[in-house]
Amino acid sequence: MYYERMIIRPPSEANSFLLPVTIGCSHNKCTFCGTYTGVKFRIRPLEDIKRDIDKVAQHYSWSLRRVFLEDGDALIAPQPRLVEVLKYLNKKFPHLDRIGTYATPQAALIKSIDELKELNRLGLKIAYMGVETGDEELLKKIDKGASYDQIVEAGRKIRQAGITLSVTVILGLGGVEGSQNHALKTAQILSDIDPDFAGALTILLVPGTPLHRDWEKGKFSLISPFQSLEELRLIIQTSSFTNCFFTANHASNYLPIKARLPQQKAAVLKLIDEVLATKDMSRLRPEFTRAL
Numbered sequence: 001m002y003y004e005r006m007i008i009r010p011p012s013e014a015n016s017f018l019l020p021v022t023i024g025c026s027h028n029k030c031t032f033c034g035t036y037t038g039v040k041f042r043i044r045p046l047e048d049i050k051r052d053i054d055k056v057a058q059h060y061s062w063s064l065r066r067v068f069l070e071d072g073d074a075l076i077a078p079q080p081r082l083v084e085v086l087k088y089l090n091k092k093f094p095h096l097d098r099i100g101t102y103a104t105p106q107a108a109l110i111k112s113i114d115e116l117k118e119l120n121r122l123g124l125k126i127a128y129m130g131v132e133t134g135d136e137e138l139l140k141k142i143d144k145g146a147s148y149d150q151i152v153e154a155g156r157k158i159r160q161a162g163i164t165l166s167v168t169v170i171l172g173l174g175g176v177e178g179s180q181n182h183a184l185k186t187a188q189i190l191s192d193i194d195p196d197f198a199g200a201l202t203i204l205l206v207p208g209t210p211l212h213r214d215w216e217k218g219k220f221s222l223i224s225p226f227q228s229l230e231e232l233r234l235i236i237q238t239s240s241f242t243n244c245f246f247t248a249n250h251a252s253n254y255l256p257i258k259a260r261l262p263q264q265k266a267a268v269l270k271l272i273d274e275v276l277a278t279k280d281m282s283r284l285r286p287e288f289t290r291a292l
């Protein structure tokens with residue numbers, strides 16, 4: 001299997017066959033992200049991808065249920081390439097339940113709704129998209145490469161195509177000064193997208209990234225653990241979902257939260273309020289155990 005470097009995948013893809021279709025991220029500019037620093041983005045040749053599929057199919061042809069297309073933005077691959085890959089996966093693994101991919105908003109926007117539906121028919125059942133924030137100014141500052149409206153359009157398009165949408169936002173991305181605005185606007189963009197799954201991560205500064213350099217120069221201030229909970233509270237309180245499984249249980253988060261929203265909104269707000277009222281650090285994940 002061709003893994004050029006450490007592979008990143010969503011936690012829910014832990015048991016999936018991780019298949020590199022692209023290398024790196026087509027955007028690779030977000031100021032907080034060091035995942036693909038120095039990695040030249042490219043789309044792998046079809047024959048190389050098929051060779052990897054063949055190797056895994058030798059042993060797992062009848063048992064494999066899930067495949068996750070790597071790397072950071074496999075959806076950006078040209079439609080004919082993706083169609084070929086998906087068809088070949090279905091041929092080699094007849095019992096596939098689900099194929100997943102990361103998707104930048106840009107990748108979803110350049111695909112037509114019919115193209116996304118075609119991928120869905122061929123087994124693409126879930127796409128993971130980084131939203132990060134709903135604050136328009138902050139989106140520019142972090143060089144997300146997509147505006148509020150474009151991100152909403154991309155998310156809605158994925159869902160319209162029948163593909164389950166899982167999005168992530170980042171607590172603390174606006175720093176101390178921008179904290180409240182970031183939380184309020186993030187709740188708004190999440191409500192506008194209305195995803196199936198939403199996950200809140202908490203900012204972790206990665207050495208070598210522009211955001212880390214801003215922090216070193218005093219241009220960016222990290223929020224405290226309890227401020228991250230206040231952001232989380234504001235997002236949950238002011239967002240409006242039809243039916244979303246909301247999590248903040250990533251290794252970067254201080255307080256693990258899982259809730260079906262809106263059904264469990266009151267219960268989860270009560271839990272956050274209890275922790276905020278006590279300011280008891282022992283209720284939070286210790287700093288040294290936090291990870292990306």
Ligand code: SF4
Pocket residue numbers: 025026027028029030033034035036072104130
């Ligand atoms: S789109 Fe995702 S993988 Fe690419 S630079 Fe931004 S955060 Fe990193």
